[in-house]
Amino acid sequence: MCIYILLIYLHQKLLFTVASLLFEEKIMKAIRITKNGDASVLELQDLPQPKPGPGEALVRLKAAGLNFIDIYIRSGRYARPLPHTPGLEGAGIVEAIGDGVTEVVVGDRVAYAGTMGSYAEFNLIKAANLIPLPNEITFEQGAAFPLQGMTAHYLLHEYYPIKKGDHVLVHAAAGGVGLLLVQWLKYWGATIIGTVSTETKANIAREAGATHLIRYTEQDFVEQTKALTDGKGADYIIDGVGKSTFDHDLEAVRYRGTICLFGSSSGPANPLAPNSLQTKSITLCGGSLFNYLNTREELLKRANDVLQGLREGWLKLKIDHVFPLEHAIQAQQLLEGRQSTGKVILKIGD
Numbered sequence: 008m009c010i011y012i013l014l015i016y017l018h019q020k021l022l023f024t025v026a027s028l029l030f031e032e033k034i035m036k037a038i039r040i041t042k043n044g045d046a047s048v049l050e051l052q053d054l055p056q057p058k059p060g061p062g063e064a065l066v067r068l069k070a071a072g073l074n075f076i077d078i079y080i081r082s083g084r085y086a087r088p089l090p091h092t093p094g095l096e097g098a099g100i101v102e103a104i105g106d107g108v109t110e111v112v113v114g115d116r117v118a119y120a121g122t123m124g125s126y127a128e129f130n131l132i133k134a135a136n137l138i139p140l141p142n143e144i145t146f147e148q149g150a151a152f153p154l155q156g157m158t159a160h161y162l163l164h165e166y167y168p169i170k171k172g173d174h175v176l177v178h179a180a181a182g183g184v185g186l187l188l189v190q191w192l193k194y195w196g197a198t199i200i201g202t203v204s205t206e207t208k209a210n211i212a213r214e215a216g217a218t219h220l221i222r223y224t225e226q227d228f229v230e231q232t233k234a235l236t237d238g239k240g241a242d243y244i245i246d247g248v249g250k251s252t253f254d255h256d257l258e259a260v261r262y263r264g265t266i267c268l269f270g271s272s273s274g275p276a277n278p279l280a281p282n283s284l285q286t287k288s289i290t291l292c293g294g295s296l297f298n299y300l301n302t303r304e305e306l307l308k309r310a311n312d313v314l315q316g317l318r319e320g321w322l323k324l325k326i327d328h329v330f331p332l333e334h335a336i337q338a339q340q341l342l343e344g345r346q347s348t349g350k351v352i353l354k355i356g357d
């Protein structure tokens with residue numbers, strides 16, 4: 008039986024190689040998902056290298072960024088057609104362009120967020136979605152800033168007008184988005200209340216500028232937030248955790264305060280009766296980055312604001328975990344298992 012399976016495998020491999028030679032098809036390494044499940048469904052495979060169509064650029068990837076949405080997609084919580092190559096963020100060099108491309112030329116250093124397929128050596132991206140990567144930004148940084156950086160940008164600019172001294176509660180403050188929010192809020196002079204699960208994470212968030220840290224797995228963050236705000240509650244709560252936090256946000260926010268729910272790393276938040284918001288006149292917002300990148304101008308404005316923060320030094324990317332592409336399973340397990348801080352990156356190629 009084993010020999011039979013081995014023969015079929017070798018036969019397929021041979022056919023694939025012959026076809027590649029005959030049609031001069033170039034091959035690339037890519038992580039593929041053929042079924043939803045835990046991280047073990049991530050498989051390294053050989054695939055034909057894609058060719059750019061009109062308006063597209065082929066990017067030779069040097070690094071891919073991991074994001075919590077990769078976990079939702081892999082597990083099947085967010086549906087995507089199968090099979091697919093995961094990853095929504097990357098950085099690299101333009102290898103080839105299709106007809107009509109004006110935004111980039113071959114050889115440009117670029118980054119992007121929002122197109123699936125970045126756990127691979129090459130990815131096809133709509134040229135209008137590429138962000139020029141300045142020379143002083145490494146490819147790893149280029150794969151670390153777009154999705155989480157532009158998310159922090161819209162969360163801080165679109166829902167609540169943050170003023171110096173405002174109390175802003177940031178959940179999972181030592182995570183990828185969390186650390187960027189903390190640094191930006193510090194730059195603006197807000198008082199930042201961060202929640203984290205461990206003392207190590209508390210130290211990291213404190214170093215990034217969080218004013219107060221609450222170990223929300225052990226301490227009651229509603230009680231603590233009230234104590235830190237003279238009983239009033241937070242002005243603005245930014246919640247990417249969901250199930251374990253959202254119900255309590257409604258208590259921890261001040262009268263006429265704002266909550267933005269933009270993720271669900273602990274699971275989807277419980278349903279809410281809309282009229283219950285009336286009691287404290289709460290503004291509740293639902294965030295999704297891809298509704299805030301409607302035009303190329305909007306994309307470049309958000310990306311360039313993040314890049315400017317990095318250039319000026321008040322914003323830093325904390326890239327604590329870099330794995331080779333073939334270790335995508337371990338990389339996702341780290342993120343999903345609540346073990347990561349800051350950004351998790353896959354390094355691709357030399």
Ligand SMILES: NC(=O)c1ccc[n+]([C@@H]2O[C@H](COP(=O)([O-])OP(=O)(O)OC[C@H]3O[C@@H](n4cnc5c(N)ncnc54)[C@H](OP(=O)(O)O)[C@@H]3O)[C@@H](O)[C@H]2O)c1
Pocket residue numbers: 073074075076154155158179180181182183184185202203204205208247248251269270271272273274294295296297342343344345346347348349
């Ligand atoms: N809507 C958007 O536009 C958008 C864009 C980007 C990201 N997001 C969301 O933002 C959130 C953060 O994303 P990220 O990529 O920066 O991830 P991350 O914050 O680096 O990692 C998730 C963190 O969530 C916390 N967490 C709480 N309960 C958890 C649980 N049961 N299992 C796993 N983690 C748990 C953990 O921090 P502690 O150990 O400190 O609790 C963990 O490190 C995610 O929900 C993501 O989907 C949304």
